[in-house]
Amino acid sequence: MKQETNLALLLAPHSKESQNEVHFLHTRTCPSLPTMVLKLGIPAGSLQEATLELFRKSGYNISVQPRSYVPIIDDEEIECLLIRAQEMARYVANGALDAGLTGHDWIVETNSDVREVAELRFSKVSRRPVRWVLCVPEESPIQTVQDLEGKHIATEGVGLTTQFLARHGVTAHVEFSWGATEVKPQTKLADAIVEVTETGSSLKANKLRIVAEILQSTTRFIANHEAYKDDWKRQKIDDIVLMLQATMAAEGKVGLMMNVPKEKLHEVIAILPALKNPTISGLSDDLWFSVSTIIEESAVRKLIPRLKFTGACGIVEYPISKIIE
Secondary structure, X not given: OHHHHHHHHHHOOOOHHHXXXXXXXXXXXXXXXXXXXXXXXXXXXXOHHHHHHXXXXXXXXXXXXXXXXXXXXXXXXXXXXXXXXXXXXXXXXXXXXXXXXXXXXXXXXXXXXXXXXXXXXXXXXXXXXXXXXXXXXXXXXXXOHHXXXXXXXXXXXXXXXHHHHXXXXXXXXXXXXXXXXXXXXXXXXXXXXXXXXOOOHHHHHOOEEEEEEEEEEOEEEEEOHHHHHOHHHHHHHHHHHHHHHHHHHHOOEXXXXXXXXXXXXXXXXXXXXXXXXXXXXXXOOOOEEEEEEXXXXXXXXXXXXXXXXXXXXXXXXXXXXXXXX
């Protein structure tokens, strides 16, 4: 009953659709469902599609109905809930959710006490960390953090910014920005902004100059401390993380298999990149070996001609969906 109450409180302040989801959560409880369920938060917004795709590739099919906060997952031991990444750490910390995915930046911003189970380097654009940066207009006289003393700063990351300024001994007026943050310095609504960027293209388009970097952030799989102490939930969380990490490790990689004559084996091995060492197996013909390896897909077009020239034959390239060390 506590599980249902927490989820209901989490959703209740929102729209009529939210209340419908609360009813859905209550009506899901029936004898046919397992007694152990992991309450998992899926980030809504910019990370949502990338997260759903990562789960799909990892073997978990999650579908989201229009205007619904409760995704359907093909694992009866998991109950998903769509939550904004900005709020995820808070709900995991207070136990409304057992686990979830959010950015390290929002853990810091909300000062949430959660267990960071794993770093997952993915985002809506690339695997690069996102950066929270302090920016001013290109023509601004502000050159250093100290020049912001007494100035007005607009940002969505009020906590991040306040902590950063305190570390530098600077007192400024930090205001929460509801959006369109990049235009505020140009329209004299703020002297500076603190904004998150992945490529920097939006900052350049708005003629902003970076004064300092405040924080780099990547996606984290987080868990409630009490939930992670539970043997069943910890194992379930660790299993999910293992599959997600295995899928990410395989991205951009392919496998190669080939037959190599005995006299050319050392030459072929010498030109093969590998995660560790290639796998070499003897064939029924003692004069031939089977060689398998995993390489970056981008290297294939240059490597295969070299392998063929060196003496390898029967070369087969095949996709890799997961790599588990």
